[in-house]
Amino acid sequence: MSTILKISGLSKNYGALQALKDISLEIPGGSVYGLLGPNGSGKTTMLSIILGVTKPRSGTYQWKGASPNESSSHVSALLEKPNFLPKTRISDQLNMIAILRGIPPEERKLRVEEVLKQTGIAEAAGRPFRSLSLGMKQRLGIAGVLLSNPSVLVLDEPTNGLDPQGIIDIRNLIRDLAAQGRTIILASHMLDEIEKVCTHAAILKKGELIKTEEIRRESRSKAGFVLKLGLENQPVSHIIDALKSWEHSIEVEQTEGFVVAAFSPGAENASNVNRWLSEKGIYLSEIQLHRASLESSFLKAVEDTK
Numbered sequence: 001m002s003t004i005l006k007i008s009g010l011s012k013n014y015g016a017l018q019a020l021k022d023i024s025l026e027i028p029g030g031s032v033y034g035l036l037g038p039n040g041s042g043k044t045t046m047l048s049i050i051l052g053v054t055k056p057r058s059g060t061y062q063w064k065g066a067s068p069n070e071s072s073s074h075v076s077a078l079l080e081k082p083n084f085l086p087k088t089r090i091s092d093q094l095n096m097i098a099i100l101r102g103i104p105p106e107e108r109k110l111r112v113e114e115v116l117k118q119t120g121i122a123e124a125a126g127r128p129f130r131s132l133s134l135g136m137k138q139r140l141g142i143a144g145v146l147l148s149n150p151s152v153l154v155l156d157e158p159t160n161g162l163d164p165q166g167i168i169d170i171r172n173l174i175r176d177l178a179a180q181g182r183t184i185i186l187a188s189h190m191l192d193e194i195e196k197v198c199t200h201a202a203i204l205k206k207g208e209l210i211k212t213e214e215i216r217r218e219s220r221s222k223a224g225f226v227l228k229l230g231l232e233n234q235p236v237s238h239i240i241d242a243l244k245s246w247e248h249s250i251e252v253e254q255t256e257g258f259v260v261a262a263f264s265p266g267a268e269n270a271s272n273v274n275r276w277l278s279e280k281g282i283y284l285s286e287i288q289l290h291r292a293s294l295e296s297s298f299l300k301a302v303e304d305t306k
């Protein structure tokens, strides 16, 4: 994937408060990129900067095909809660947005129908905004973003305030949009949200970038569980060699004197893994359930801000 946005040394102050500290990262085209961090960590500030709404104190952002610190016409964003007129039909309101976006008159009707269909609210086209559920309102906000057919969508906390079904709906919509080849950059303070929908994540804490990570969902969802395994007085390569021959181990890697291994549900549980290894003459000195690294980094980010 080629880089669609390159951020280099971005900093931002609000008076004495440093909201962003020297952030550098690259967002691959076609990714669903999550900015994850607790309240006040700088997510909205960063999105506002890359959208050209707020100016950085220093550093640059560069969209593919654009000059540094310039916005891109391929990018469309939903930064705040969708704001619509309460009593007006939603199709009429989308039509107004289409006018503002400069969509030619002959294309407007079709575009409005398309985005209503894409976001799954076509049957509500004739209804006033105030009659929509929160999830439908959020979908409508995204429909407005889609009018200009952007290749990049920037969404700030798209599931905030939604009930569980609304959250699932938006998550599915984001997946659909990504499957169409669009890049999606979204901010959330919920780890679960990011893990379920994103391909990449960056963790922010008090304006600092703690870590970036690619989320390998496929191997994780196939994994029944992940264990951290250790041996006393023996090289851990013994565990690695043994596990590589076991049908229920999916991924085995060595880290800092331990082995972190992912197992399919067929491995059943940790004691079964222990039993299987002991049958091979390998007696573990340490065995513990391993947290995914995104989770442990995020928990650390949250803990330290308390």
Ligand SMILES: Nc1ncnc2c1ncn2[C@@H]1O[C@H](COP(=O)(O)OP(=O)(O)OP(=O)(O)O)[C@@H](O)[C@H]1O
Pocket: 014, 017, 019, 037, 038, 039, 040, 041, 042, 043, 044, 045, 046, 189
């Ligand atoms: N316009 C502003 N003036 C002064 N301080 C601000 C302004 N906007 C944001 N801040 C401060 O900058 C820091 C980062 O805020 P930001 O809104 O970017 O965080 P966030 O990660 O989006 O938080 P949330 O999860 O609550 O949306 C916070 O301490 C916030 O109070």
Ligand SMILES: [Mg+2]
Pocket: 043, 044, 045, 156, 187
């Ligand atoms: Mg925010």
